[in-house]
Amino acid sequence: MGSWMVMSLNCPRAAYKADHDDQKLIDELKYLMNKSVEVFRVKKKWMDHLLASNRIPFAAMTPRDPNTGEKGAIAVDFAALVYTIGVVGINEMVQYHTGKSMYESPDSFKFAIRIMYEMKLHAQRLSQENGIEIALARTPAETTAQRFAVSDLLHPEYAGKAENNMNGDVELTKKELGTTKDLPVYYTNGTHIPPGADISVIERINYEQTFFPIVDGGNILHIWLGEGTPDPDGLQEMAMHIAKNTATGYFAFTRDITICKDEGYVTSGIKDSCPKCGSENIDHLSRITGYLQSVDGWNAGKRQELVDRTRADPNNLKV
Ligand SMILES: [Zn+2]
Structure with missing residues (x-):
């Protein structure tokens, strides 16, 4: 408000x-x-x-x-x-x-x-x-x-x-x-x-x-992360760098998520099927602008943006 x-x-x-x-x-x-x-x-x-x-x-x-x-x-x-x-x-x-x-x-x-x-x-x-x-x-x-x-x-x-x-x-x-x-x-x-x-x-x-x-x-400054598990030290180092050394007022790290709707298995990245059970009954989550949301509800422009996003290697975030 x-x-x-x-x-x-x-x-x-x-x-x-x-x-x-x-x-x-x-x-x-x-x-x-x-x-x-x-x-x-x-x-x-x-x-x-x-x-x-x-x-x-x-x-x-x-x-x-x-x-x-x-x-x-x-x-x-x-x-x-x-x-x-x-x-x-x-x-x-x-x-x-x-x-x-x-x-x-x-x-x-x-x-x-x-x-x-x-x-x-x-x-x-x-x-x-x-x-x-x-x-x-x-x-x-x-x-x-x-x-x-x-x-x-x-x-x-x-x-x-x-x-x-x-x-x-x-x-x-x-x-x-x-x-x-x-x-x-x-x-x-x-x-x-x-x-x-x-x-x-x-x-x-x-x-x-x-x-x-x-x-x-x-x-907002977006840092799109690719697949894999982010290195916690790298994440912290980058967050501290942004907060201390730049004029950025608000930033977000985003990792895309695939959820298996059959068994609830959660994995990172946008996958076509569940890597555990192979089910294609899956949901994708990502950040649309400020908040995380199911990609299903996005318009075609935003879904295209999701494909286009240049993602940082989450294991190599050190500044
Ligand atoms: Zn599954």
Whole structure:
């Protein structure tokens, strides 16, 4: 309950519109942020109305202290809630704009940082002008990462620009485009390096840590582990390195898990069958954005991301 609502921005589309012009890109992103504030204002007006007419009783209740019997503070401090603008696909935005991905060129990486600072400053300006607190964050994008990519492929004006500027199986997607929106393509979450980028985990940390001080929240650094049993000393050493020597505010080690539904046997990695009894009645678990979940419920874009993720060797995590 930290935020009233989140508006997610399709940053790659802003780059398609800007047509490689820096100022146009910045103007387009600011325009999208201004539009977001218009939506926030509608939301605020509506919520103020609901609160005034006591139509949100659960969140507005003032529970009694069980010891003193006195009424306590309101359950949800509505005045403290912020409005969040979340970015999606900063890497693909920069990739289209400059011709290189963030990790392929120092200039592209610097440009991403510059754009994020422009957006942060604009968020601060909008907060002051509108008297509401606006946070710039990474959208978790469980669905949006795929949805934005598919919408761009469906858009007559942007399809040609988008098809070489996204992750996943574009060829398969083009064949099935128009029959379903659940397709195996996606933009990269927030300010992340694409999950399939062929770089070491240390390089990934060095890129992604840079953005933590810029955004107000929602950011997470993922370390995807491969199969095998992680070396505890290596894990600890890497965790301490990230916490002490980088600007990373939040990070997660993730190991994929296969569970045999016949006997409950748990093993690491994404397996086609249970290595113990051979059953194909299995469930796969992994981290979708912040939390672990059964892969069954993921859309085709996120399932493609799971396949694409570059995994670190869990036995070789020492820094
Ligand atoms: Zn089994």
